[in-house]
Amino acid sequence: MEAKKVLFYDIKSYDKxxxxxxxxxxNLEMKFLKGKLNEESADLSKGYEIVCAFANDTINKEVIDILAENGVKLLAMRCAGYNNISLRNIKDRFKVVRVPAYSPYSIAEYTMGMILALNRKIHKAYVRTREGNFSxxxxxxxxxxxxxxxxxGAGKIAQILIKILRGxxxxxxxxxxxxxxxxxxxxxxxxxxxxxxxxxxxxISLNCPLTKETKYIINRESMSKMKDGVMIVNTGRGRLIDSVDLVEALKDKKVGAAALDVYEEEAEYFFEDLSDKVIEDDILGRLLSFHNVLITSHQAYFTEEAVEAITKTTLDNIKDFIEGKPLVNEVK
Incomplete structure (x- = not known):
């Protein structure tokens, strides 16, 4: 049987x-691209029935139209979230599958790590002592x-986090x-x-999916109802928080600290090495300037167990599609 061709977008060395x-x-012929899936790169899918993408790829109407015209039959997302896909524009032209679960422990444990690091200023202490400052x-x-x-949001990840917090x-x-x-x-x-x-x-820890109801659930109004000096932790999705409102709340000291593993405009920055470039996003730059804000690059999921589970589930999703089996992880 001839190998099925699969095109992978936004691939890092560890993914490959x-x-x-x-x-x-x-029995797959896999081609790996470093670039993200977007309007400029979508045409590279010509000749592929199966395309694999990731959380920060742009899968809007224009991209969907190109994929469909090129004969793509399956979009395999190697992540749980799919808020970056304009599902209403697919119109049954191809199938979409995802990885609904990999390691809830990875995200729950990382959330606790961010809380501890931010509360006890471990990240700041590390930098100080490296420079010989032991104050x-x-x-x-x-x-x-x-x-x-x-x-x-009290799903699987949150339940593990709750056990840790209770401990x-x-x-x-x-x-x-x-x-x-x-x-x-x-x-x-x-x-x-x-x-x-x-x-x-x-x-307050955000462990809910991004939906119409939860978009900007943390905003000026909701933060006004919180305790002065509250710590907000987000390992969910960036648009759960209105970043402009968060900056103002930090300036006013209404929010005492924020730990963010996600950011609403992260697609241009997260997962990339931009150390030789200027951060042009003014809000991200402002957040990075606060001593009481800890930002990491969407790495809460990033453990050996989680990445292996993502890989295997993605491959199984593709195999089920090729063999005509029910797609248990299909996004309707």
Whole structure:
């Protein structure tokens, strides 16, 4: 049987190594591109029925039209989110699959790491001591024990995070539009409405998907309801937070600290080495200037276990499509 051709966009060296390692038994002819999928690069899909893309690729109407005209039959996303795809413009012209789960532990553990680093100023202390400055002025944090964490979105990742937070002796409250009260009882947390969560949380973690309802769920109005000095942590999606409003809240000291592994305009920056360039995004530049803001480059998922799971699930999704099997991870 002839090998099926697959075109991979936005591939890093670690992606390529894993797809080549695990793809040996899948009878695939894989071509890897470093560039992102967008209007300029979409035409490279000519001659490929299967295209694989990632979280920060641009898959709008123009790109979808080009993919369909080029005969693409499957778009395999190697990520869980698909908010970067204009699904309404696909119109059944090709299938879309994703990786709904890989390692919820990776993101939950990373979230806790960001909380600890930001609270205890570990990132600042590291830089100081590297430069021979052993002063601890300005590095004071607070005990997590006895504080209240508010979790927005109580799915698998959040449930693991809640276990970790409870291990630190924290009180946990959560908001979810579909509350699982049995799970709350099992893990020792309470479901509340958003206003109650805002008013009572010392730390707020965003663990919800990006939808019409959650877009900019953290904004000027919602932050006005929070405790003065609240810490906000986002390992979900960038557009859960209105970044302009966050900058103002940080300046006003309404928000005491922010840990961001995602950013609403991250596509041009995250996953790339731009150390020799000027950051032209004024809001990102402003956020990077705050001493009480910790920003990382969408790496919460980035563990060996998670990346291997993403690779294997993507390959299995492609194999099911080729063999005409039901697509269990199809995005409708």
């Amino acid at each position: 190594e894993l797809f080549k390692r695990f793809g040996k038994d899948y 601890i002025s300005g590095l004071m944090g607070f005990d997590l024990h006895g504080k209240t964490a508010g979790i927005i 630190f002796g924290m009180n946990v409250i959560a908001y979810d539009p579909y509350p699982n009260y049995d799970k709350a009882k099992e893990l020792g947390f309470e479901f509340v409405d958003l206003d109650t969560l805002y008013a009572n949380s010392d730390i």
